[in-house]
Amino acid sequence: MHLSANEGIEGVRFAVTGGQGFVGAALCLELLHRGAREVRSLDLRAESPWSQRLIDAGVRTFQGDIRKKDDVGRAFRGVDCVFHLASYGMSGKEMVQTGRADEVNINGTCNVLDACHEHGIRRLVYVSTYNVVFGGKPIVNGNEALPYFPIEDHVDAYGRSKSIAEQLVLKSNGRQAKGDKSIRLYTCAIRPAAIYGPGEQRHLPRILSLAKLGLAFFKIGGPDVKTDWVYVDNLVLALILASMGLLDDIPDRKGTPVAAGQAYFICDGKFYSKWIPQPLILPAEVYKVGVTHYFSYLKAREELGYVPMVSPQEGLAATISYWQDRKRRELDGPTIFTWLVVILGMLGVFSAACLPPVGPLKWILDIHLLVFRSVLVIRLVLVMAVALHFGEAMYAWFLAKKVDPRNATGWFWQTFALGIFSLRYLFKRARE
Incomplete structure (x- = not known):
């Protein structure tokens, strides 16, 4: 397909469902950049990280x-x-909400198709999976000749509902408009x-946040498991080329x-070993990341360019x-294991010093008495620990005002809770 870069875009009105999302926003901006007359974003959200740019x-x-x-x-x-991008249930906790996945992915797509029929829309590009x-x-180097995976065998609502929706979209190809x-x-x-x-917002943030907490301690799938990825700009290009491939008024065609x-x-055309460094993964996600599956874009190259x-x-x-730039703008800190040790330790000293020795609290008191010999000493240790943490927190607040002012309050409370275990991360940031 040999068309100009802006064929079917200049002077044309577009609608993008899910336009406030990561891909949707990038697509909206690119369409305007290429000379679209008007671009509309339809999204459930009133705002998103990309709202102001849009x-x-x-x-x-x-x-x-x-x-x-x-x-x-x-x-x-x-x-x-x-361009129909809006969907639900791809990953995380959304995957268990099967009813909503069906409502959005199937019923929502039916509404999109009906609206296209009602308003005489000529082109619909559906983002599937x-x-x-x-x-x-x-699946190794799969292509479009592969049959649909049996609907009844899908283990998650997302894959099943997206498959049904894609088939509805493709079966609607060639449908005549209602009024013309x-x-x-x-x-x-x-x-x-x-x-x-x-x-x-879906893949890397989950991995990075759990790695930050120290929960990235195992992977799913062997070292030979491979899959492929696509960079957002490449996907936007493919969507625009697909819309051009639906034009029915090209001269000499x-x-x-x-x-x-x-x-x-x-x-992108490159295959990666894929692993998920996190324990907090739903069962339906395991088979997706633990099995080799990658595909060829040869058909898209030959037919769409x-x-x-x-x-x-x-x-x-x-x-x-x-993400490096974003990390520099966010509060840094130790793993969840450090949090647990420090907080539980402080709670233990507090319960031994201030609470009546009833039930399990008696064991806690006995353990502390083995170390500190008397309740008075335990109480002195508690007062000194609180005072030390407060002093460190004040120091952290003043230092953060110089090196990380937007997070100064966060540094104060984190250091008040963790003491030196938080302060050393602030020292590291001050040296950067």
Whole structure:
């Protein structure tokens, strides 16, 4: 497919469901950058980390729920092309809310399709998932010829509901508009790999936050397990190319658009050993990260002209740089094990010094008496410990006012709780 960089974008109105999200916001901004006449974002959230950038760029933001037909219709009226990104249940605690996953991913997609039919929209690009064909068995360099994984065998609502939704979208390809039979809706589906990039909120934040707490102590899957990822800018490029592949008014092109009714795997083209360094992972996530599965983007390259514009090395460098900068702006501290030792130790001294020796508290008092010999000494130790922690906290507050003013209050309370175990992290930041 050989088209200009802005074919089907300049002077066109777009709607993006999930436009306040990580990928949705990047897509909205890129569409405007390429000359779109208007870009509308439909999202359940009133605001997100990208809201201000969207508003400043001129994106029209609609707060609404794709489960409600009126909200979808209001955002789609007068639109030429829709990107349907909104979904629910991909990872974490969302995965156990099966009812909501079905409502958003299936019913919401039905509302999107109905609104496209109602308002005579010509193009719909649906963001799907690898999980429509992957169900826990190894896939090496898979392609679009793979059959759908059996609906009844999916172990999570997300994969099942997204598979149903994708099939609904592709079966709606060629559907005539309600008010004008000469207008047809052309649809396609993009199946991205795991998405990463600066600001990504699902994968890296979970890993980094648990690593910070000291909970990243094992991995799932062997060293030979491989999967692929896609950088956010590469995915946005693929989505735009897919929308171009649905154009039905290209001169010298006959028949249906090249992407009409098609699905495409999208990735960076490099495969990684994938492991999840965290114990807090749901059972339904285990088979996704512990089994080799990666796919080829050959079909997208041949039919859409997709070639990753950002290399994996460049994408990873940008992502790491973002998180390093963010880490410098956040409160740093020790692992959860240090928290437990210090807090439990202080509570033990407090209970031995101040609480009546009843039940288990008598054992705590006996242990402290073995060390300190008398209750008076225990109480003196408690007073000295509290005074020392308070003094360290005040020092931390004054030092943080110079080296990390936005987190000064946080440093005070963390140091009051942990003492030197917190203060040494502030010293490290002061040396940077």
